[in-house]
Amino acid sequence: MANKYRFIGKATPRMDASEIVTGKARFLNDIKQADMLYGKVLRSPHPHALITKIDKSKAEAFPGVKAVLTWEDVPDWKGGTPRYTRILDRKVRYVGDAVALVAAITLEIAKEALRLIDVEYEILPPVFDVEEALKPDAPQLYDEFPGNVVTPGVPFFGPKNLKEVVMGDMEKGFEEADVITEGTFGYENIPNPLPPEPPGAIALWEEPNKLTLWVSNQASYMDKITLFHVMGRKVEVRSIGGPCGGSFGSKFMSWQVQTYAALLSKATGKPVKLVFTKEEHLAAFTVRPSSRMRARVGMKKDGTVTAVSGTWLIDTGYYSMTTQSQVAVGCGEVQIMVRCPNWDLRPVIVCTNRNASGIVRGFGGQELKCILIPLLSLAMEKLDIDPFEFLKKNYVKPGEGYVWRDGIWYTYRGVDYSPAMDKGAEAFGWKEKWKGWLTPTAINGTKQRGVGVGVHGNADIGEDASEAYVRLHPDGTAMLFSCVTEHGTGQRSNYAKMVAEVLQLPMENVSITPSDSLINPYEFGPAGSRGTYAIGSAVIRAAEDARKKLFELMAPMLQAKPGDLDTSDGMVFVKDNPEKKIPWRSMSIDRTITGIGRFEPDYTLTNCMMSFIEVEVDTETGKVDLVNVVNATDAGKIIDPQGLEGQLNGCLGSAGIDSAIFEETILDRSSGHTLNANMIDYKWRTFSELPVITNVVLETPFPSHRFHAVGIGEVATSPGPSAVLMAVSNAIGIWLHEYPVTPEKVLKALGKVSLRGRKGGTP
Amino acid sequence: MRKKQWQGGKNMAAKNKKSGAKKVLAKGRINLTVNGQLYELGIGKEPDQVDPGHTLAHTLRETLGLTGTKISCDNGACGACTVLIDGKAMLSCMTLTVECDEKKVTTIEGLGDPKTGIVDPLQQTFIDHTAFQCGFCTPGMIMSAKALLNDNPSPTEEEVKEGLSGNFCRCISHYHVVKAVLAASEKVR
Numbered sequence: 001m002a003n004k005y006r007f008i009g010k011a012t013p014r015m016d017a018s019e020i021v022t023g024k025a026r027f028l029n030d031i032k033q034a035d036m037l038y039g040k041v042l043r044s045p046h047p048h049a050l051i052t053k054i055d056k057s058k059a060e061a062f063p064g065v066k067a068v069l070t071w072e073d074v075p076d077w078k079g080g081t082p083r084y085t086r087i088l089d090r091k092v093r094y095v096g097d098a099v100a101l102v103a104a105i106t107l108e109i110a111k112e113a114l115r116l117i118d119v120e121y122e123i124l125p126p127v128f129d130v131e132e133a134l135k136p137d138a139p140q141l142y143d144e145f146p147g148n149v150v151t152p153g154v155p156f157f158g159p160k161n162l163k164e165v166v167m168g169d170m171e172k173g174f175e176e177a178d179v180i181t182e183g184t185f186g187y188e189n190i191p192n193p194l195p196p197e198p199p200g201a202i203a204l205w206e207e208p209n210k211l212t213l214w215v216s217n218q219a220s221y222m223d224k225i226t227l228f229h230v231m232g233r234k235v236e237v238r239s240i241g242g243p244c245g246g247s248f249g250s251k252f253m254s255w256q257v258q259t260y261a262a263l264l265s266k267a268t269g270k271p272v273k274l275v276f277t278k279e280e281h282l283a284a285f286t287v288r289p290s291s292r293m294r295a296r297v298g299m300k301k302d303g304t305v306t307a308v309s310g311t312w313l314i315d316t317g318y319y320s321m322t323t324q325s326q327v328a329v330g331c332g333e334v335q336i337m338v339r340c341p342n343w344d345l346r347p348v349i350v351c352t353n354r355n356a357s358g359i360v361r362g363f364g365g366q367e368l369k370c371i372l373i374p375l376l377s378l379a380m381e382k383l384d385i386d387p388f389e390f391l392k393k394n395y396v397k398p399g400e401g402y403v404w405r406d407g408i409w410y411t412y413r414g415v416d417y418s419p420a421m422d423k424g425a426e427a428f429g430w431k432e433k434w435k436g437w438l439t440p441t442a443i444n445g446t447k448q449r450g451v452g453v454g455v456h457g458n459a460d461i462g463e464d465a466s467e468a469y470v471r472l473h474p475d476g477t478a479m480l481f482s483c484v485t486e487h488g489t490g491q492r493s494n495y496a497k498m499v500a501e502v503l504q505l506p507m508e509n510v511s512i513t514p515s516d517s518l519i520n521p522y523e524f525g526p527a528g529s530r531g532t533y534a535i536g537s538a539v540i541r542a543a544e545d546a547r548k549k550l551f552e553l554m555a556p557m558l559q560a561k562p563g564d565l566d567t568s569d570g571m572v573f574v575k576d577n578p579e580k581k582i583p584w585r586s587m588s589i590d591r592t593i594t595g596i597g598r599f600e601p602d603y604t605l606t607n608c609m610m611s612f613i614e615v616e617v618d619t620e621t622g623k624v625d626l627v628n629v630v631n632a633t634d635a636g637k638i639i640d641p642q643g644l645e646g647q648l649n650g651c652l653g654s655a656g657i658d659s660a661i662f663e664e665t666i667l668d669r670s671s672g673h674t675l676n677a678n679m680i681d682y683k684w685r686t687f688s689e690l691p692v693i694t695n696v697v698l699e700t701p702f703p704s705h706r707f708h709a710v711g712i713g714e715v716a717t718s719p720g721p722s723a724v725l726m727a728v729s730n731a732i733g734i735w736l737h738e739y740p741v742t743p744e745k746v747l748k749a750l751g752k753v754s755l756r757g758r759k760g761g762t763p
Numbered sequence: 764m765r766k767k768q769w770q771g772g773k774n775m776a777a778k779n780k781k782s783g784a785k786k787v788l789a790k791g792r793i794n795l796t797v798n799g800q801l802y803e804l805g806i807g808k809e810p811d812q813v814d815p816g817h818t819l820a821h822t823l824r825e826t827l828g829l830t831g832t833k834i835s836c837d838n839g840a841c842g843a844c845t846v847l848i849d850g851k852a853m854l855s856c857m858t859l860t861v862e863c864d865e866k867k868v869t870t871i872e873g874l875g876d877p878k879t880g881i882v883d884p885l886q887q888t889f890i891d892h893t894a895f896q897c898g899f900c901t902p903g904m905i906m907s908a909k910a911l912l913n914d915n916p917s918p919t920e921e922e923v924k925e926g927l928s929g930n931f932c933r934c935i936s937h938y939h940v941v942k943a944v945l946a947a948s949e950k951v952r
Contacts, residue, residue, distance in 0.1 A: 013893070021871075021895070022831065027833070245835075246896075278837060278838065642892070645939075646896050646934065678840065680839075684931055
């Protein structure tokens, strides 16, 4: 089908391309303010302790130090969900917990001052394992969370907020099954999304209650909202976003670093910059939630799932800000992946003495699938069911539905993803490569190949609200007011592209405001692949509204009805008589026209990505090489071909596929220290180890917005990890169920080495 | 801090071949040429001086205001801070500024033609191929690729990957970067 659009679907340069390649893009740490101070955090060496005494006098007296703050000095600001985590507390709950904050005229002086703070601790016993934490005599992290269970049911998503998947008749479901499998599975390697730019903030406090924040966040407007609540709803926050050096979800919640900077600015009256080191980023910023589940599934010979029951334990580390939301979304997403009438899936969110879990691409669903698909695979093996056929059959189809995160049933009204899955399978050669369960695709000496497949999709592509304005100027230009920040997807440019398409303006005639909450309307931000449909809809509506107002104004001048008009390149003309035209400047030079757009949440559409994985396992060394990846999706309509390809290629990094192969945060479960909090020991994929990636993208028009598109970027990391386990198991003919499949685990499975388990509870 | 136009760089560098960190400390100042501009910096703790503990990345960003060079790991692992020192790709976070006396440093700001504002062909192919996502690692990528193309104007795809294997990117811009570097090498050829 020929592309009928002028810009949509065409490869156009990103608006910020020149700034990025010349080094002129101003990331957070590139900003300097006059009289700016530098902040540092003193962190706890103990996983669990009470601060009995802090002497900060030496630090305060050190030349160049402007403020030293401890738990005794700060207001009772709290984060977490529910809000029980104080910004600085008398109790520390993980190795790296904030003990004191310092502001000084240079970073070196601030660092030096940390060493001059004397802290005495009363050591408390820690707990690092989710099941140990649930035992009656386990150390308790918070008085407010008896048994270390994070109070469920915080209504983030309304009064019926999804807390579990419970429906149908379990007894009947298991009776109908031809095969029942059960077991305990984990995805507990807590990978770090690890954007290259570390978290940070610059804060300027103005008495009595005004705070201006320069942030690095994918969703900068939300910092204003989050901090407003953290700071007791008494502070007027202005957030200014700029280029964000990667987030992958994580920087959506940067409330701690922002609040540290704000407190130091409040104490000194000066702007304060506080940027985490990479060590802090790895050991004291959020990681992926850890999941373990004892579960049971029933399946019929034809691949119909009759029942799923299980207790899903989610280790959120020392607090949770969004884990409840991730669990709610995960519970919704699992129903999108597996059609099943009978469910008894009960999540329990648990606190332990490690750094907190937070948002990462895949948002709950990746975590749950990584532990459910291996169990479903055991049933498929017994029934000799091809996993590709199983996943295709069970993925939500138009007319079917799911209980989404708000506890409400939605009927899916999008397209059938089966053709996209078929195209993906064809591109991958699934039929030729699939030889049956636990059967290698090929053996060549010590190298054995295997294949696997996974799927993921979410109904958050229409989550939450967005607002935008489009202002038309007499000189034939338009300005989009949107608080969207650029974090790598290219979406800021794509919104300008959408405006250009609606108004038929050259793209260079469309600009976009800085993502400053002072000038822009509400924006939840790009998350959950909502950028294309949700934010896009608000932008399109604003442009359409401006266009309508333009025609209403111009119609009398052209002796026509508004409905008879069209516009192109800054001219308004009569559709039936294009010679009858006037330029936008006829609106008069002392006028602008502003269109307003808003998007209301819609959970009746979901996206979908299927990933096919081929690995080669060296049975001598245990090394797993990712050879070939095929991602298959239907995007409705491609807006930005290069941006889309980039997002899908992103399946490897940011705690995605590689979290099944080598990525892990290694926690010493006796001391609570993160052992690989640097980028040499935290493994990442280099250029020399790139697999072949093929992205298969169909364009079946969606009932979404004017351009019939849906977003897909966020979920790219999610189908891969469980597919890797499947592929490696098939390659060596032995089930592997622990992430990541490092050489030592492969060799252990092959009986070539013995391995001491890393698991273990309190010391 | 005094700025001078670069004059006769090669000769000066040759004359001062023996100059090392010790010599710099003894004379109390350092001559550093960045993007063709000579900077004469004092050694000390003032904001416009170089502390013996300062890395080149720190001096470039904080003292000279050249923030195009990025710091990510600050530990020699990720390549974000890559600059050219006498034409070779070096990690500026692992290089002490006092070791750079009489050296010629090129940063991302030094590519392209400052008079016309036309970007380097390599920067242009990065634009043409959208060879970045968030863009934080991009200056380091471009500098590594620049050094590679200086040494080997016609690299194979494997050589490009090897040349960039020290550069971390989390968005996975790698595939577009390889295309951009190969396209630039064709342009230069």
